[in-house]
Amino acid sequence: MTLRWQQAERKRHALDMNPANRPRPGERFRALCGAEVTPTRLDFQELGGHWHAPTCWHCDHEWRVIEHFPANEIPPLPVGR
Numbered sequence: 036m037t038l039r040w041q042q043a044e045r046k047r048h049a050l051d052m053n054p055a056n057r058p059r060p061g062e063r064f065r066a067l068c069g070a071e072v073t074p075t076r077l078d079f080q081e082l083g084g085h086w087h088a089p090t091c092w093h094c095d096h097e098w099r100v101i102e103h104f105p106a107n108e109i110p111p112l113p114v115g116r
């Protein structure tokens with residue numbers, strides 16, 4: 036499992052990414068939070084994009100659970116998404 040952040044659809048989501056099969060512009064991926072999102076070219080820093088979108092806290096939460104963070108380092112989820 037390789038967890039990475041990827042901005043898409045105005046949020047910075049996380050995903051379990053196979054390093055040989057990274058998401059590309061226009062390719063839909065499933066984020067840790069369960070959202071299916073499609074990044075565009077400007078969501079890739081290496082393609083000239085900037086990551087200004089807010090963190091998806093549901094992805095952040097899932098990441099911490101997967102990585103076995105201690106319970107006191109797993110903040111409660113915000114209401115809604």
Ligand SMILES: [Zn+2]
Binds near residue numbers: 049067068091
């Ligand atoms: Zn997310």
